[in-house]
Amino acid sequence: MIKTSLAECHSRIQPYIHKTAVISSRLINEMIGIDVVFKCENFQKMGAFKMRGATNAIMQLSETQKARGVVTHSSGNFAQALSLAASSLEIKAYIVMPNSAPEVKVDAVKGYGGIISFCEPTIKARVQASNQIIHETDATFIHPSNDMNVILGNGTACIELLEDHPELDVVFVPIGGGGLIAGTALAAHYYGNNCEVIGGEPFEVDDAYRSLQNGKIEYNKTTNTIADGLKTHLGDINFPIIQNHVNRIIRVEEFEIVSAMKLIYERLKIVIEPSSAVAFAALLKEKTAFKNKKVAVLISGGNVNLNQLPF
Amino acid sequence: MIKTSLAECHSRIQPYIHKTAVISSRLINEMIGIDVVFKCENFQKMGAFKMRGATNAIMQLSETQKARGVVTHSSGNFAQALSLAASSLEIKAYIVMPNSAPEVKVDAVKGYGGIISFCEPTIKARVQASNQIIHETDATFIHPSNDMNVILGNGTACIELLEDHPELDVVFVPIGGGGLIAGTALAAHYYGNNCEVIGGEPFEVDDAYRSLQNGKIEYNKTTNTIADGLKTHLGDINFPIIQNHVNRIIRVEEFEIVSAMKLIYERLKIVIEPSSAVAFAALLKEKTAFKNKKVAVLISGGNVNLNQLPF
Numbered sequence A, B: 001m002i003k004t005s006l007a008e009c010h011s012r013i014q015p016y017i018h019k020t021a022v023i024s025s026r027l028i029n030e031m032i033g034i035d036v037v038f039k040c041e042n043f044q045k046m047g048a049f050k051m052r053g054a055t056n057a058i059m060q061l062s063e064t065q066k067a068r069g070v071v072t073h074s075s076g077n078f079a080q081a082l083s084l085a086a087s088s089l090e091i092k093a094y095i096v097m098p099n100s101a102p103e104v105k106v107d108a109v110k111g112y113g114g115i116i117s118f119c120e121p122t123i124k125a126r127v128q129a130s131n132q133i134i135h136e137t138d139a140t141f142i143h144p145s146n147d148m149n150v151i152l153g154n155g156t157a158c159i160e161l162l163e164d165h166p167e168l169d170v171v172f173v174p175i176g177g178g179g180l181i182a183g184t185a186l187a188a189h190y191y192g193n194n195c196e197v198i199g200g201e202p203f204e205v206d207d208a209y210r211s212l213q214n215g216k217i218e219y220n221k222t223t224n225t226i227a228d229g230l231k232t233h234l235g236d237i238n239f240p241i242i243q244n245h246v247n248r249i250i251r252v253e254e255f256e257i258v259s260a261m262k263l264i265y266e267r268l269k270i271v272i273e274p275s276s277a278v279a280f281a282a283l284l285k286e287k288t289a290f291k292n293k294k295v296a297v298l299i300s301g302g303n304v305n306l307n308q309l310p311f
Helices: A002-016 A026-032 A050-059 A063-068 A077-088 A103-111 A123-137 A148-164 A179-191 A207-214 A238-245 A254-268 A274-285 B002-016 B026-032 B050-059 B063-068 B077-088 B103-111 B123-137 B148-164 B179-191 B207-214 B238-245 B254-268 B274-285
Strands: A035-040 A070-073 A093-098 A115-119 A170-174 A196-202 A248-252 A294-299 B035-040 B070-073 B093-098 B115-119 B170-174 B196-202 B248-252 B294-299
Touching: A002 A050, A002 A148, A002 A179, A026 A035, A026 A254, A035 A148, A050 A077, A050 A148, A070 A077, A070 A123, A077 A093, A077 A103, A093 A103, A093 A123, A103 A115, A115 A123, A148 A179, A148 A294, A170 A179, A170 A274, A179 A196, A179 A238, A196 A207, A196 A274, A207 A238, A207 A248, A248 A254, A248 A274, A254 A274, A274 A294, B002 B050, B002 B148, B002 B179, B026 B035, B026 B254, B035 B148, B050 B077, B050 B148, B070 B077, B070 B123, B077 B093, B077 B103, B093 B103, B093 B123, B103 B115, B115 B123, B148 B179, B148 B294, B170 B179, B170 B274, B179 B196, B179 B238, B196 B207, B196 B274, B207 B238, B207 B248, B248 B254, B248 B274, B254 B274, B274 B294
Parallel strands: A035 A294, A070 A093, A093 A115, A170 A196, A170 A294, A196 A248, B035 B294, B070 B093, B093 B115, B170 B196, B170 B294, B196 B248
Antiparallel strands: none
8 A cells, every 4th residue: 555655656656857867987986895875966956855745745635735834943954845846736835933033044935936924043933933823824734744645755766766776785874853754665675676774873963863763753952063954853753654664773973974975076077065974874884794785775855054054 | 071070979988978957947938028048057976077088088099099199288077087088998098287286176086087197277287287297298288178179079968968958049158278168069050940049148357258259369468257267268169160150149247147046946946056057147148139049058058166166
């Protein structure tokens, strides 16, 4: 049934997303002694995989719901994804953003047609502002990662990856809110041939690692990581999927993230955001364990502030 | 006859090069009001189009010449390209580099198997050092841009581009030593359907612009440009081709190069070197002249010092 949902989801969103490239580097392969391919969701519309989940979630709404629009609170890629997906489908997207959000992100959401409400930069204020919009407009709230339609949509990147490389043994994915790794794990389970899914997570925000260890959703007390997309925690919908289908989470240090990121810029000649480098850093850290395996790394996005590159 | 040479060259080098991707950005198209595609030679082996010309030049040598090896003097992409092409074909490449060359470039040439001789950082010293090697080894000197086999090899990028987009009206190319634009102009002439070729050149090193104006090869007195690959001048082999087949050279300011470069990083999510941004900067500068045209920009390479990005 999940496999049918994934397949239906993929054909549903296909007209609205890019089938992104899968690339590799001979030099990286030689350097680490593993054949690794990179699925480039940095080339996805609006620059990240989140376009997939946002599009699917909106398309699954009833006509009445669509007429009323959608709401989310986010200062990152999901705000942009929901805005662009909504405007492609000609519906309204209300985006709650903290008044501390960088101008570049505010402009991006505006550029994609999102209707922005600002709030104080606290979780409480965000929820309040969203509830207020829902009260006024009857719009539907869509969570960035803890929503089954978002998870299924995100999983389509791995379906495409396995179409191109059916023989994959392992897919590395960054883990933040859990929406990408949960979708990837479902796709790998139903479309792969014993294909494992491994999460990469910064030590500084290792809530998902601890959640798997302790069997309950854990949170981060501090979020001192360059991987700004991975500061969030898991949710009750994606956590059971991750428990069932994710084989392992490998934690990495900040300097390992920066060094993996630089290697990708230098060798693959692509622009990625720090969160995307975390999955590759995890592979680099434990590379001896993956000798002779067919490995893929899912590059989650490329929306980075070029004035603040860590090199 | 040139068309046959181009076709033969392309099938000759194909096993040793990548057919690089051609990409586009809806946002860039909307922003400039032109449909433009980018041919990504930054994804070429060793990160630049120069792999094409270097490979062709080596493959055209006699067996005796191959046994003796090849020589060039360069501190840039051609040194790396010749080294890699030579090692792929199992022949020796002697590379003369100024002792002022950055360590990263020296290491890259070594990594590709080039045999380096250092010299003082003057043209005279480079020529002397090359001649010394030729005297000792009977190796064949291969010029980075003023060599017909190099020019034909470089032209294969535009052949591929026109295979994918036969309807192109204009191809923008950066102009430095003239080897890329001459090859592109030949390919556009013989494979295109009235496809124009336009050069982009920094005002700071506008020797090619002045050469076309004055009907003779001109030189630069200073080379204060960020486009480090474009500081060289035309040669007697590529200049007549450029005179016959290049429609126009558009000069751009340094800030326009940086701004075009940033736009490509932000929107296409690819890593390019400043020289590559010059062609796109030329299109941006005169964009009103290209409304309703099908336009391509040739991205020449992606070998950039990430610690010195201009943003």
